Amino acid sequence: MLKKSGISTTITQEDLSSDIMLNAGMWNVTRGEGYFFLGTLFLGDENKADKALKTIRNFGKPLSDDVSKKVFIEHQQVADKRNAHYRNYYVKGRHIDEYDPKLTENLMDGWMGVEGRFDTMRVVRFGGAIAEVAENETAWVGRNAKWDIEVGGHWSDREKNEEYTQWGRDYWKNLTPYCAERIYINELMDEDQDFVATSYGQNYGRLVEIKNKYDPKNLFRLNGNIKPSI
Template identity: 35%
Template sequence: MSTVETTADAVVEELRQVVRGPLVGPDDPGYDEARKVFNGAIDRHPAAVVRVADVADVITCVDFARRHQIPLAVRGGGHHGAGFSVGDGALVIDFRGQRSTHVDPEAGTVQVDAGCTWGDVDHATGAFGMATPSGFVSTTGVAGLTLGGGTGYLTRHFGLTVDNLVSADVVLADGTFVTASATSHPDLFWALRGGGGNFGVVTSFTFACHPVGEAGEIVGGPVIYDLADTEEVFRWYRDLMPGLPDELNGWIAVMGVPSAAPFPEEMWARKVCAIVWCYSGPRERADEVLAPVREFGSPLLTGIQPMPYSVLQSAFDGLLPSGLQWYWKADFFEEIPDAAIATHRRYGERIPTPLSTMHLYPISGAAARVPEDATAFAYRRGGWNGVIAGIDPDPANLAMVTAWARDYWEDLHPTSAGGAYVNMMMDEGHERVRAAYRGNYDRLVEVKRRYDPYNLFRLNQNIAPD
């Protein structure tokens, strides 16, 4: 064994003696499981994974990584496509053992540990008929989605996830612990709302939550159209969306029909255009608001029905288990021109594998009424968060789905607003990160210089302090 390896082992053993939670190193049982993340294409070998038991463990790990100049990764849900929650030779702070929630129904808030998924939060808030705006898959981690902005089914009704963040408990790069809010460390609070994990390790979030639908039950589900109708459906959807009430949200996709119940077996893997709708307003208005949706076109399948919000939020969980091979490309779009629609039709016909897909998620309604400089998340002019995802269980198909996603993105990008949602970007370099924040980037750099001048928190969509 070399001197470098011996030193590294000694450092890991030193840390093992001072943390309360279990430390898993390369020679420990369970190491390969501990280093896995959602994207099965990521294969990195950290120096150690610490399943932190409490905030004290987080402080210890941050201090340790800073003193020993070890790369530091932070794992909440481990859902990010680029796999930033692990790193070769890194110390991983793993929050998976920290998953408690506390709902205060009188205040309309929920406090959430950093290891929670949105399924944990939906379970807690749903008992009170409420929800916090989140994403579209309940296995997504709360921490990563929140710090990147948070677009989801309730975006048009109640804003982004960051618009509903009340406060965050944070361990800073120097090991100090603070609570960031509108009145405490307001510059840090501003940066956390979309600036990613660049500024500290958030150990707990407090969110506003809202009454949803009828005692937590929404009206929603998919409407699926033949791929040949794609251009007609996209044009109708593009023109309809600006006039819809905030309570109705719908994301549009080109995709393969999932090969599972409740979809009819004769439709499995068929390439289609689809819209998944969510009406979260008063039940007595549901028929009126959804009438244009129900009356349009000749759908192959209409699955709109009352259901608990948590059911819609988790509807795709079983189709997208951890360990699949993923490659993502993303952009924001402020409009959907006819040229883009033709591109969606063309690449919809070329979908390479049953799970590969393209989604456009609205950022309109309540989310678009927030000023661009009110949070780090800058794309507030209405429009959509778009993602192209090449997905397959077989590693042998990764190059194929990656090529499809890249080619699709290259053809579509000229119609975009320029930047992309950091939660759906791969590791794409500094200019893409800068473009994600528009005019907010320079202010983010200033906050970074104050709270992390040595860039300890750099395994992310990094905002460097210089």
């Protein structure tokens, strides 16, 4: 399922509208049971939505289908309850430039649904409108990546912090050989400043200049902080 819909070439970008975002992966419910999900976001003309989503709708018969028209702010809040502030989290993510079957195997082998820990593994498909913008036209680089992966878990029992964090590190260690040295910046956790610079690539110097001009005291310092140089 993951190979067919996520990290593979089964669904080509030509099969999809350039206004579609596609992601696939695994979640688990409170009992630890896992299930596969296929998510999509269509940002084009709503009159063309049914035709644009046809390829995805024909993928298979789902246990649940929650695709519906929403205003964008509602879409942004979809995961808020699941990602509550009082829980403990371990999350990692990277871009993927080329498909390797071993990556898919390692994604599934390392993922496990554990009672009391909500695990997430997802693959976000790039391409389409994302790749139509030059890397020097916005702050974000990596537009030529084919996918982005994000894995991790969250839990409420603080006594499990060390055990579950180690699970996350072991899981991630088996994925990094197949990933690029870039990240979707909102996935940054405890990476150092050098990795922030690497993720912004050739645009980092220009961003530092803007930071120096408008925020030299570094008031805005979250989300992969670009530190001022003055």
